[in-house]
Amino acid sequence: MSAALTLQDVSVQFDKHLALDGVTLHMQAGERVALVGANGSGKSTLLRVAHGLLRVSSGRVSVASEAHQAMVFQRPHMLRTSVLRFVVWGLWLQGTPWREAHVCAMQALERVGLHDMVERSARTLSGGQQQRLALARAWALQANFVLLDEPTSSLDPHAKREVERLLAQWVAAAEVSLLFSSHNLGQVKRLATRVIYLEAGRVLADLPVYEFFNRPLGESHPEAHLFLKGELG
Template sequence: MNPLFELNAVGVRYGKVQALKACGLRIEAGERVALVGSNGSGKSTLLRTLHGLVRPSSGSLQVDAAARQAMLFQHPYMLRASAQTNVALGLWLKGVAWKDAKVQALRALERVGLLALAQRNAKALSGGQQQRLALARAWALRPDVLLLDEPTASLDPAAKREVEALMAEFAEAGMTLIFSSHNLGQVKRLASRVIYLEQGHLLADLPTRDFFNGPLPPEAEHFVKGELV
């Protein structure tokens, strides 16, 4: 089978800043891939490149065009409308009739435990509830691949557990997950594979067990130990 994504020496430049440097990567369907590294290492740029929001400045990127994608941002944008409308609008933009979109939106809200808040203004929801709403909005589109940029970074422990549980359930149902995280415990719980980035370079790409049990490149070793270099 063809991979979902294949990067060959991909580089991304923002003006004078080289955000990704000659990255080579292949991701297959059903994987749970965690991107780790310090701030500015290139994790968000890599996610945006995979999702088609950023074009490579060099190298080549092949994407399985048949695989449906959705992306969840660290601070998802919420419309000043009900939770139901926030989900239904995405479906309507994909061509679903508005009446059907509203019904499917309720189903998605129930899936993430927010059905009781369907008519609540999305901007009045807590941070954890907004993140679950964003997951409902993504799940409603039935993606094959879900990309998530620090999905629990600003949440309290209870909300983090709720979001993690949903991510795990989606993966169990066959969805491919690609997510960035600074939470190494979360990476151990959710990922089957870990990619370490440092200043735009992909320095390690290992099964989760191997990543946390070494050996690793020195930069990744320092990162895992929480040491600043």
């Protein structure tokens, strides 16, 4: 498989704070990689570097030329517009004719169950509905490399299950690469094929999801072992 993302010895420094410290990461197309670790471990910074939102202090970042990226934030920024136009504008800005953009947007909103809210203001939606709207826009844009920063952390249990269901459907139906951060270890088990544990901006464990949760990590990855026991983070 081709590489979707490569980080080679990447560091990011904010004043005196080293947010990422020599991170090397190779992600293949079609992988579903979860970033876990305590608050401040570097998960969000890594996602923003991968999406081109942050400039690195040193090292190299390479994204596959065929990767069409979309990022969904923990609290998606909602434009002051309708649900329908929130999706349509994203398509139109990338060159889709206005009428065709409307058709594609309606299909995406149908897919996430928001087709009956097209005239609502995007800013009046609940947290779960806003996450689904952000996913609808990524869907409509035909993204094949999706980055998510704690996509369900502020949602109620029903909304979490709905967002997870949509993500699982998406990655099952298409060759989509998924890089996401989460504190919900059950969600990591359900969605990821691989887990990366970060601490103080460094990668301290990088394992297939089954090995991360089922292999004894006390000797090989002691920090990740303590994290799983709830003694870190």
